[in-house]
Amino acid sequence: MSTFKVTLLPSQHQFLCSSRQSLLRSGLESGLNLKYGCDGGNCGECLVKLVSGSLQKIKHSDFNLTETQKNNQHYLSCCFAPISDVHLEAVEIGSVTEIAEQNIQTKVFKLEQLSDSVMFLSLKTPRAQPLHFIAGQHVTLTLEEGISRNKSIASCPCDGSKPEFHIKKRENDAFSEYVFQQLKKNDHITLNGPWGDFVMDDSSLRPLILIAFDTGFASIKSLIEHAIALEKEQPILFYWLMTPENKPYMENYCKSLQHALDNFEYKLVYIDECSKVVIAEVLSQLISREKAIKHSDVYVTLPVECRSAAEKMFIEAGIDDRHWRIDSINRI
Ligand code: FES
Structure with missing residues (x-):
């Protein structure tokens, strides 16, 4: 060969x-x-x-x-x-608008509880119908019972035949309860999408700062795997924000990347509680502490309630809006 x-x-x-x-x-x-x-x-x-x-x-x-x-x-x-x-x-997809909406009948390929509150879900598409998406995008998943939710894709676009998701356990959420209590291998799930423009600027040579709150790690993981596939050489700094009652459910994965890659650094940050005020405070501290942030591309996943506060912080910190993107994790 x-x-x-x-x-x-x-x-x-x-x-x-x-x-x-x-x-x-x-x-x-x-x-x-x-x-x-x-x-x-x-x-x-x-x-x-x-x-x-x-x-x-x-x-x-x-x-x-x-x-x-x-x-x-x-x-x-x-x-x-x-x-x-x-x-x-060859034709290369340049932006999310060039990807057609897809409707795919998938089957559950793997279900694995990663922690008390997070389920790993992998779907299998028909052989001739892999999901086309760009790292960081999300899709709509519809269970056989008709319950739908938007979920971030946690895997790399290089294998669209087995997209992965991190499902958060939420009380009084019919989708979450079904996934944790009833969903099983080979059950059918309809997938529509992909949606969203939380995608990486592949041409940028700036350092990457990635910040995820809890299961916001899903879309950040997809971005990390895409950056690795592209063999990006600039520093990649990943902050994972967690409340003490939740575990960083893929911490070994993050530590193994840090061990294997010279340019990848992982930092776990525990925050006191999942409140808009506390998350905003922690983000504000990160922005003022990371002096390199002004010269980096920043990708952040936060609860939707924190979005406007985060936008304000990036603007006040003088970071050009071409160099930061925020994604809501409420779909996760
Ligand atoms: S013939 Fe090559 S992707 Fe369909």
Whole structure:
């Protein structure tokens, strides 16, 4: 097995791809938002044009290219791998508005209680219908009983066939109660979306400061995995805000990233209580303590009630609004 350099045009984005892995899969795993549909040779959405180099077919496809497409060196990136360094013309998704709304009938793939108050939920989409999204977005989940909630996607867009969610235990919340008490493997859940623009500026070279309150970690985790896939080299500082009665339910994951990556730092901050005033106070302390914040890109997930106070703080701290994004965690 050999590995080759793939250069996309016109973006000049580059990634390495082995002669046994599809161009599409390698590109997605490298954090690139490549346009595709089924990842199975059926839809033609992943078409690229070979400008230089050579490819070999590694997967069967049912989609028929026209003679013109064949003559113009078009290939399905989900079915071909490189056998030399290659240059390809490819369509990359540039913004959330370019992703079509999807309606997918999924099945529960995995349920695991991560702490007293958080359930890990992984869904499996049909093989030819992976979820397309950008890291940081959310979707609407509808249970068979018709109960719907918006939930942040906690996984990386590189595997849209198994999106993950962190479901918070909430009293008097029919969705949460159903997930904790009745949901089981292979139950059906309808997924609609993706929604939202809480997404990373992939082109930015500024340090990243990520702040999550409780299960707001879900969308932050998706951003972290996307940044790792992109091999971002700038410092990534992650603050996880927790109340004492709640556990940082994936702390080992955060510690292992800190251990493995030179540029990743994790800080757990316990706050006295989940109140608008206390959360705002802690955020205000972080903003004044982190001198690098003015030169960083800041992504924050907070309860919706704290949003306007946080916006005011960033403005008063003189941080340009192109460099901070706030997401509400009430959906989580
Ligand atoms: S993604 Fe559908 S044919 Fe490649």
